[in-house]
Amino acid sequence: MPSLPDVMIPEVADLARRAASGQTADPHLEDVALKPAFFDWLCRMGDSTLILGHRLSEWCGHGPVLEEDIALANTALDFIGQTQLWLGLAAEVEAQGRSADDLAFLRDAMKFRNVKLVELPNGDIGQTLMRGFLFDAWHFEMLTALGNSTSPRVAEIAAKAVKEVSYHLERSSDLVVRLGDGTEQSHERMQAALDYLWPYTGEMFAGDAIDRAVTEAGIAPDPAALLPLWQRTVTEVLAEATLQVPDRRFDAQHGGKQGRHTEHLGYILAQMQFLQRAYPGASW
Amino acid sequence: MTPTDAQIWDWLAEVPDPEIPVISVTDLGIVRDLRWEGDTLVVAVTPTxxxxxxxxxxxxxxxxxxxxxxxxxxxxxxxxxxxxTTDWLTEAGRAKLTAYGIAPPVDGTAPDGRSGRAARLAGGSNLVIACPRCGSAQTERVSQFGSTPCKAAWRCRDCLEPFDYFKCH
Known part of the structure; x- marks a missing residue:
């Protein structure tokens, strides 16, 4: 089997840039008044997949079994691929000469727009899988709704990504059931993970002025409209997993979408951005 | 002299997939369109x-x-x-995958964004994936992911060999 050529060599990077030009026409990209909100909203989509993808990649070489290690790395790869599409479009909307890489590697924590849920530490494998499930259940409904976006560019990214994400949701649902309804120890760990993560889930459904602007433009659904769909999936899977829905507020934690993060994000960025910060423009 | 579209498609059929070199980019169904813009050939490719x-x-x-x-x-x-979608894999491509030891995707079962779990709960049945080595239908899934994003890990309960399944997408 031939080994893969280095994808960071300039010709390949240049080819990818040129291939991404000449895309489907989208009137929203010309709407100057909408630009700031559209850009921010695209960063919310892309930053959440970027940070969760990075978190999952931390398991590479550390998975409890080989199959899980490979599955987590492949899922991370899907998220990073989706990030390239979302942040690539964000860069086009912004039209300030920045690329998806610039947005990923050269923004500071306060400029990141991901929900806090995805930046929390991995914890044990149970916590990682539970977080994945809670996110996937939202991600699947969000992308399904975005398939009807009035922005053709957003709709085509969503149609592509939802196929990958339906697979993520299938896998994470199955594992939550297996571990929740598993041994005494696995059940306890899954319940502890759910209790810990629960207050962070509400942020996915909380709207603000940015959401209102893109909702009014028909680009994205009202985040609150996804809540009943998410609750249906979560309630059903948790019941099958013999886990208790925590008896506490699910919307206590906010701020990630507005750039107010936990201290964990800084550590992620320190690792992820070090090379580009220390050696600007470096490639290998 | 400008080559014909048929000639270009033949040339594209010579370009192997870098991960599974027995099949070509046209077998995969990822080349979507050819067109000329002046003297430039534009090749539209879709990512897997x-x-x-x-x-x-x-x-x-x-x-x-x-x-x-x-x-x-x-x-x-x-x-x-x-x-x-894997439904775009050509018949020739499927045959080459099997000969290479990779079970090809089962036609028409690509999830198309619908959760497989939801489909199963609604009464859908489990897939039968034939072993690419011995042809047995007595196979089971080991893991939803294999050596690349497009494959899952399966094993045959008759010949006992593990194999890759080019999963439906």
Missing amino acids: YSGCPATAVIDLAIETHLQARGVVRVRLERRLSPPW
């Missing part, structure tokens, strides 16, 4: 998985191969819509 690391390499291989065949100006265009 959005994060597949082979995508950029495939673009480079297509450009290099067509230039070696005498098409001086080639431009690759990324086309996301409609999203790639």
Whole structure:
């Protein structure tokens, strides 16, 4: 089997840039008044997949079994691929000469727009899988709704990504059931993970002025409209997993979408951005 | 002299997938369109998985191969819509996968964004994937993911060999 050529060599990077030009026409990209909100909203989509993808990649070489290690790395790869599409479009909307890489590697924590849920530490494998499930259940409904976006560019990214994400949701649902309804120890760990993560889930459904602007433009659904769909999936899977829905507020934690993060994000960025910060423009 | 579209498609059929070199980019169904813009040949290619690391390499291989065949100006265009599905794999490609030891996807079962779990709960049945080595239908899934994003790990309960399944997408 031939080994893969280095994808960071300039010709390949240049080819990818040129291939991404000449895309489907989208009137929203010309709407100057909408630009700031559209850009921010695209960063919310892309930053959440970027940070969760990075978190999952931390398991590479550390998975409890080989199959899980490979599955987590492949899922991370899907998220990073989706990030390239979302942040690539964000860069086009912004039209300030920045690329998806610039947005990923050269923004500071306060400029990141991901929900806090995805930046929390991995914890044990149970916590990682539970977080994945809670996110996937939202991600699947969000992308399904975005398939009807009035922005053709957003709709085509969503149609592509939802196929990958339906697979993520299938896998994470199955594992939550297996571990929740598993041994005494696995059940306890899954319940502890759910209790810990629960207050962070509400942020996915909380709207603000940015959401209102893109909702009014028909680009994205009202985040609150996804809540009943998410609750249906979560309630059903948790019941099958013999886990208790925590008896506490699910919307206590906010701020990630507005750039107010936990201290964990800084550590992620320190690792992820070090090379580009220390050696600007470096490639290998 | 400008080559015909049929000639270009033949040349594209010579470009192997970098991860599974027995099948070509046309077997995979990822070349969506050819058109000329003046003296530039525009080749529209759709990615398989959005994060597949082979995508950029495939673009480079297509450009290099067509230039070696005498098409001086080639431009690759990324086309996301409609999203790639394994239903686009050619019959020849499926046969080559089986001969290579990879079970091809079962036609028409690509999830198309619908959760497989939801489909199963609604009464859908489990897939039967034939072992590419001995043909037995007595197989079971080991893991939803295999050596690349497009494959899952399976094993045969008759010949006991593990194998890759090119999963439906």
